[in-house]
Amino acid sequence: MKLFASPSMLRRNGILGMNERNIGLIGKFNPRRNFPLVDDKLKTKQAAQEQGIHTPELYGVVEYQYEVRDLVRRLEPLDGFVIKPTQGSGGKGILVITGRDGPNYVKSSGAVVDESYVRRHVSNVLAGLHSLGGRNDKAMVEALIDFDPYLANYSFEGVPDIRVIVLKGVPVMAMMRCATHASDGKANLHQGAVGVGLDIATGSAVSAVQHGSLCDHHPDTGASFEALQIPLWDDILHLASRCVEMTGMDYIGADIVLDRQFGATLLELNARPGLSIQVANQAGLRHRLVTANRIAESTDDLAEKVALAQQAFAVKR
Structure with a gap:
């Protein structure tokens, strides 16, 4: 099924557009002086290591x-x-x-x-x-990521990674990007990877999309996305939350993988996270960002921010 919606429907569902993201989020919350730390993967790795965050060797x-x-x-x-x-x-x-x-x-x-x-x-x-x-x-x-064997059936010729959008230390939305033969083993949605929306509360799959169309199974392995439940989910959310303090940026996308030995591992950060995560989750970012800002104003404790986000953004089934 191909996904289409009218502008009015997009607004009602809180879909965030590119201009609003650029001006209202990136321009407002991410100081230009801090961009080099996020744009340069080597600098990101060095900063993460100083904070005790594991990255690939x-x-x-x-x-x-x-x-x-x-x-x-x-x-x-x-x-x-x-x-x-x-x-x-x-x-x-x-x-x-x-x-x-x-x-x-x-x-x-x-x-x-x-x-x-x-x-x-x-x-x-x-x-x-x-x-x-x-x-x-x-x-x-x-070094190659020796990724968690549980996820082996959800990626083909590559490593599945998890993108978490964070505002002021509050996890707002997440998806797993599953490599396919079409994407040449890369977890890139524009090249044909599958984006799987994830419930912030539990790390279980909400919906999955490839090339803008809903799908139930991985196109190469046949694995059902309905059964997907990300291991070490709380560790992933807490790692993503910590990256805000590390970078001095309040709106980021954290790309995380699950290593067999080291658990949640930071691959890289993005100061301009894309908006396709909304398609993968079949939900808009705008309303969640308002709630996330409210949560951030209520506490400075990162663990509490994560817990409140899990309560606020739990998917009703």
């Missing part, structure tokens, strides 16, 4: 084009790794290598690429091909 950083020549030697001890631009957005420029095939590398999709492919990818990252504003960038080499 950093193997190294490539800063200059001349370093690309030596890249294969640096990668030699690693069977699997992730290369990403430090200032990338929307999942662009992320290369996931899950294994080796002789001198070659195996991508998460199963495709085999050679050394020149990896070098060329990193060179493009440094040139800013995948980065915000096309600026020259750095390439981070990180």
Whole structure:
């Protein structure tokens, strides 16, 4: 079923639009001076580590084009790794290598690429091909996420991540982004990943959407989204809540994965979180944000903010 609605229906349901998000939320709550901390994944990682928040292990950083020549030697001890631009957005420029095939590398999709492919990818990252504003960038080499096996059936050729929208430490809305073959193993809705709306109270699935259409099952694995219940849900919400204090920004999207060993793990933050989370949840952000602001004004305790959000935004079934 394709999803359509009239402007009046969107307003009644509290659907937040792009202009309102940009002016009323990002412009109001996120100081420009703090954007570099969120836009640069390396700076985010360093800040998170200072706060005791777990992030994927950093193997190294490539800063200059001349370093690309030596890249294969640096990668030699690693069977699997992730290369990403430090200032990338929307999942662009992320290369996931899950294994080796002789001198070659195996991508998460199963495709085999050679050394020149990896070098060329990193060179493009440094040139800013995948980065915000096309600026020259750095390439981070990180450890693969050994994600919670419970979620294995809900993602294909990639790691499922959980986006939590937070206002002033109050979790407002959440979804899991499930990689598919169509999305090339990336948890990117615009590339064909499935967005699964999640009940803030329990972490259970509310609805699921791919390419703007409702779906009941993962298109590649056949797993039913109706049965989905995210483990360690309270840990995820508390981690997302802490990221507001860490960044000095009051309106953010926190992208979190569940690691088999370390539990809730911060992947990255977004100072301009997208609005497709409303489609995944079949609910609008506007009314929830009003309630979240009221909760934030009532207490400074993050644990209490999370508990009150779970009460306020519980999905009635």
